[in-house]
Amino acid sequence: GENVEQHPSTLSVQEGDSAVIKCTYSDSASNYFPWYKQELGKRPQLIIDIRSNVGEKKDQRIAVTLNKTAKHFSLHITETQPEDSAVYFCAAKKTQGGSEKLVFGKGTKLTVNP
Amino acid sequence: DGGITQSPKYLFRKEGQNVTLSCEQNLNHDAMYWYRQDPGQGLRLIYYSQIVNDFQKGDIAEGYSVSREKKESFPLTVTSAQKNPTAFYLCASSIGKSTEAFFGQGTRLTVV
Numbered sequence: 001g002e003n004v005e006q007h008p009s010t011l012s013v014q015e016g017d018s019a020v021i022k023c024t025y026s027d028s029a030s031n032y033f034p035w036y037k038q039e040l041g042k043r044p045q046l047i048i049d050i051r052s053n054v055g056e057k058k059d060q061r062i063a064v065t066l067n068k069t070a071k072h073f074s075l076h077i078t079e080t081q082p083e084d085s086a087v088y089f090c091a092a093k094k095t096q097g098g099s100e101k102l103v104f105g106k107g108t109k110l111t112v113n114p
Numbered sequence: 115d116g117g118i119t120q121s122p123k124y125l126f127r128k129e130g131q132n133v134t135l136s137c138e139q140n141l142n143h144d145a146m147y148w149y150r151q152d153p154g155q156g157l158r159l160i161y162y163s164q165i166v167n168d169f170q171k172g173d174i175a176e177g178y179s180v181s182r183e184k185k186e187s188f189p190l191t192v193t194s195a196q197k198n199p200t201a202f203y204l205c206a207s208s209i210g211k212s213t214e215a216f217f218g219q220g221t222r223l224t225v226v
Contacts, residue, residue, distance in 0.1 A: 001173065006156070009154070032213075034214060034215070042219075043204065043217040043218065043219050043220060044157070044204070044217050045217070046214045046215070049214065089156060089157060091157075100145060100162070100164060100208075100210070101159065101162060101170070101172070102147060102159070102162070102206075102208075102215055103159060103173075104149070104156050104157035104158075104159075105156055106154065106155060106156035107154075107156045107157075
């Protein structure tokens with residue numbers, strides 16, 4: 001089945017610096033790649049997603065890139081702020097026989113130091 | 115509040131007892147999911163369902179059971195066969211193919 005690897009598990013940056021989180025997936029049939037942010041004690045919420053027919057997507061300070069050949073995708077956060085501190089999860093989704101399965105990575109705890 | 119509700123927020127269970135976690139959504143979503151979250155383990159898929167009366171095992175289904183009798187409801191039963199049930203459980207739903215999954219607020223289960 002699908003396996004999603006996420007790195008690093010923890011990341012500490014200074015305010016204003018950029019942060020990059022990388023994920024790899026195993027199943028080439030996966031076609032949807034969302035990123036979620038989970039603040040302490042709260043539910044995960046979608047921050048950006050990308051579909052397999054697109055190589056890059058940007059939304060203000062957040063961007064995601066997808067390399068289908070290498071089966072990896074990355075989250076880029078520029079000009080980080082303390083409120084970006086949270087756990088970030090990548091995920092991959094595929095359709096198999098009419099059924100869909102959404103598999104998550106283990107998460108990256110991002111700390112932005114003021 | 116996202117339209118997906120989990121109850122209760124906190125749940126305590128004695129060893130050997132079954133317990134059912136509720137998940138209800140009013141978003142008219144077809145797909146529903148149950149995840150378990152442990153520190154350092156991310157979100158691990160327990161069960162998922164695409165349509166009423168149909169569901170599939172995820173990666174860690176042993177010791178759990180689900181039902182999907184109604185589109186809006188996807189309850190999870192943690193059975194006594196689950197050896198380490200203490201965890202944070204998250205339910206999610208999505209409208210279907212290649213779309214965002216919305217999460218409930220979670221249920222923290224503690225075995226005492």
